[in-house]
Amino acid sequence: MIEQPVRFLDRARAKLGTEGVATVGVAARRLAGMREAAFAEFPDGEAMRDRARAIRLRTLRQLDEHLAAFADAVAARGGHVHWATDGNEANAIVAAIASNHDVATAVKSKSMVTEEIELNEALEHHGVHVVETDLGEFIVQLAGDRPSHIIAPVLHKTRYEIGELFAAELGVDYTADPTELNAVARHHLRSVFLRADMGISGVNFAVAETGSVCLVTNEGNGRLATTAPRIHVAVMGMERIVPTVADLGVMLEVLGRSATGQRLSVYTNIVTGPRRPGDPDGPDEFHVVILDNGRSGVLAGSSAEILACIRCGACLNVCPVYREAGGHAYGDVYSGPVGAVLTPALRGMDDWHDLPYASSLCGACKDACPIRIDIPELLLDLRAKATSAGHDDRWLRRGLSAYAAAATHPAVFRAMLRAGGMAGALGREGWIAKLPGKGGSWTDSRDLPKPAREPFYQWWKRNRGT
Amino acid sequence: MERDAFLDRVRRATATARLPEPPPTLELTQTEYEDPAEEFTRNLTSVDGIAHAPATIEDVVPLVVNIVQDAGATSFLSWDADELPVPGVIEGLQAAGCDRRPAVVPLADAARRTHQVGYDDVAAGVTGAVAGFASSGSIVLDTGPGRPRMASLIPTLHVALLRRSAIGSSVSVWLAAHPAAAAETSNLVFVTGPSRTGDIEMQLNLGVHGPRTIHVVLVPDG
Numbered sequence: 001m002i003e004q005p006v007r008f009l010d011r012a013r014a015k016l017g018t019e020g021v022a023t024v025g026v027a028a029r030r031l032a033g034m035r036e037a038a039f040a041e042f043p044d045g046e047a048m049r050d051r052a053r054a055i056r057l058r059t060l061r062q063l064d065e066h067l068a069a070f071a072d073a074v075a076a077r078g079g080h081v082h083w084a085t086d087g088n089e090a091n092a093i094v095a096a097i098a099s100n101h102d103v104a105t106a107v108k109s110k111s112m113v114t115e116e117i118e119l120n121e122a123l124e125h126h127g128v129h130v131v132e133t134d135l136g137e138f139i140v141q142l143a144g145d146r147p148s149h150i151i152a153p154v155l156h157k158t159r160y161e162i163g164e165l166f167a168a169e170l171g172v173d174y175t176a177d178p179t180e181l182n183a184v185a186r187h188h189l190r191s192v193f194l195r196a197d198m199g200i201s202g203v204n205f206a207v208a209e210t211g212s213v214c215l216v217t218n219e220g221n222g223r224l225a226t227t228a229p230r231i232h233v234a235v236m237g238m239e240r241i242v243p244t245v246a247d248l249g250v251m252l253e254v255l256g257r258s259a260t261g262q263r264l265s266v267y268t269n270i271v272t273g274p275r276r277p278g279d280p281d282g283p284d285e286f287h288v289v290i291l292d293n294g295r296s297g298v299l300a301g302s303s304a305e306i307l308a309c310i311r312c313g314a315c316l317n318v319c320p321v322y323r324e325a326g327g328h329a330y331g332d333v334y335s336g337p338v339g340a341v342l343t344p345a346l347r348g349m350d351d352w353h354d355l356p357y358a359s360s361l362c363g364a365c366k367d368a369c370p371i372r373i374d375i376p377e378l379l380l381d382l383r384a385k386a387t388s389a390g391h392d393d394r395w396l397r398r399g400l401s402a403y404a405a406a407a408t409h410p411a412v413f414r415a416m417l418r419a420g421g422m423a424g425a426l427g428r429e430g431w432i433a434k435l436p437g438k439g440g441s442w443t444d445s446r447d448l449p450k451p452a453r454e455p456f457y458q459w460w461k462r463n464r465g466t
Numbered sequence: 467m468e469r470d471a472f473l474d475r476v477r478r479a480t481a482t483a484r485l486p487e488p489p490p491t492l493e494l495t496q497t498e499y500e501d502p503a504e505e506f507t508r509n510l511t512s513v514d515g516i517a518h519a520p521a522t523i524e525d526v527v528p529l530v531v532n533i534v535q536d537a538g539a540t541s542f543l544s545w546d547a548d549e550l551p552v553p554g555v556i557e558g559l560q561a562a563g564c565d566r567r568p569a570v571v572p573l574a575d576a577a578r579r580t581h582q583v584g585y586d587d588v589a590a591g592v593t594g595a596v597a598g599f600a601s602s603g604s605i606v607l608d609t610g611p612g613r614p615r616m617a618s619l620i621p622t623l624h625v626a627l628l629r630r631s632a633i634g635s636s637v638s639v640w641l642a643a644h645p646a647a648a649a650e651t652s653n654l655v656f657v658t659g660p661s662r663t664g665d666i667e668m669q670l671n672l673g674v675h676g677p678r679t680i681h682v683v684l685v686p687d688g
């Protein structure tokens with residue numbers, strides 16, 4: 001059995017109760033509240049979610065045809081399409097484009113998929129200076145850190161930490177005022193934007209019928225990165241497709257509301273090919289890199305529904321585990337409930353079999369998901385796979401087998417309950433944090449309610465028994 | 467990887483994919499607003515944008531000049547005169563001492579960079595708009611000859627001129643009614659209020675990359 005070097009519980013325990021994780025929890029609750037309010041005032045919200053779900057599921061069923069149509073449409077508009085089996089291929093493609101055009105500096109708009117394939121590291125290795133431009137991602141990059149939330153990557157940092165970081169890295173006077181920190185970032189990044197040779201973006205939606213890519217941002221960095229540099233490279237997971245422009249409209253009605261409670265995010269940027277003859281500005285070259293990187297394997301199996309995800313982050317915000325543990329506990333780019341499914345599905349069970357257990361299966365994620373993805377069902381399916389591959393957790397096997405042995409032998413069961421009653425001394429305030437001996441593997445990941453001093457069967461005997 | 471091999475693998479995956487049945491399509495209520503301009507104004511205001519409703523076409527030029535002067539702007543980028551729904555806007559700004567910057571970015575690398583670096587201090591951008599969405603307070607901008615993207619993106623102040631009659635109900639209704647809108651331009655963008663971020667401790671900040679202030683002038687028809 002292969003163990004991850006650091007597993008979910010260890011990562012979560014390292015962060016529990018820290019200020020950073022508390023900030024994540026507060027922000028997640030606030031974002032969840034804004035989502036609820038946005039749907040409460042949207043009369044067509046539920047019908048629109050059904051439509052969005054139908055579009056995503058139908059598209060996945062014929063994904064090959066939609067991808068082919070999309071690629072043809074991009075080419076017809078003078079764009080270049082590249083196909084990448086995995087992250088290494090995708091990185092090599094982008095590096096080759098950069099080297100063919102003597103690119104020194106690339107500006108990046110926020111993109112999960114390029115974090116998935118670690119494009120920045122690959123490009124830096126080829127001598128390209130890569131600058132993240134989403135404010136949160138910029139801070140994360142300056143700090144040499146990793147994002148902690150799909151929508152708000154730097155939730156885990158306080159303004160004081162950011163102030164110190166800017167002072168140290170950008171040579172400005174220390175300030176912890178968010179408005180001043182924003183102004184510092186705007187000034188610094190603006191001069192980078194206007195000089196950069198290449199702009200790299202992700203893709204929120206790719207429209208098959210027109211060959212368009214749609215990028216949704218609030219800051220405007222997505223527009224700048226796809227307008228100022230002479231080359232625009234968009235990197236997309238192959239599942240980002242929607243068939244038509246009308247379908248795109250449906251997706252946009254649910255994306256902003258689900259992510260941040262906005263009816264529409266500030267900038268919905270639809271790019272169709274490079275600058276055309278007569279256009280006053282915009283990039284001269286447009287490239288799309290379409291990435292598989294394990295997705296066809298996910299599509300072929302029982303986790304396929306997770307590919308319908310539109311990366312709004314709503315499931316993170318409502319998840320009681322995410323709220324307490326934060327994004328970093330999930331150990332990879334995709335965190336929260338979607339990450340608990342997507343990471344093991346994409347990267348394999350051997351290293352990630354503990355993630356499907358990072359959930360209480362409460363179902364809040366499914367309720368919040370604009371696509372109504374049945375995340376609890378997908379998690380259960382992955383747990384079953386983990387168990388049949390011999391990856392079941394020790395606490396579960398030992399705990400359940402001990403319980404089974406005791407419960408089928410009445411004398412043993414009663415002795416256990418009496419022992420439990422006495423064990424009340426082990427914890428405080430009604431909870432036991434650490435059981436001794438083999439029971440310890442059960443309380444590693446959960447506190448146990450203190451048993452009653454008198455077991456129920458004794459109480460029954462005393463009061464109602466004959 | 468080759469396209470055919472890539473797509474073959476996807477095709478084989480779709481054959482065994484375990485996907486739920488798509489839900490049935492329910493009818494939408496399709497809100498038609500009695501007064502789309504009023505709804506547009508309310509929603510733009512709620513996202514920190516500013517809407518203006520001049521009574522006549524003649525009021526538009528002085529209004530735009532006032533907005534730009536109040537912001538202390540002495541330079542601007544704009545769409546060409548014949549791309550704006552009201553004549554005289556550019557001349558009005560120039561007469562008020564505002565310098566119009568050239569908006570055509572050269573193709574050659576070095577010239578392109580020099581030109582764009584010169585945008586750094588442009589204070590105001592003046593554009594038209596193809597349409598508006600009442601339900602979200604958004605404006606629709608496209609690019610093409612005489613319609614630079616940078617005019618709505620680089621300056622800290624953006625003034626957009628939108629015909630009242632071009633206000634539709636929502637993004638989904640508008641895109642369904644205009645299926646060719648995306649393909650007709652290299653860049654179609656929906657702008658909903660000023661640039662915003664909440665990345666630092668979820669405190670709202672405007673203008674982190676795009677304009678800090680957006681004024682939409684609702685141009686009367688006729």
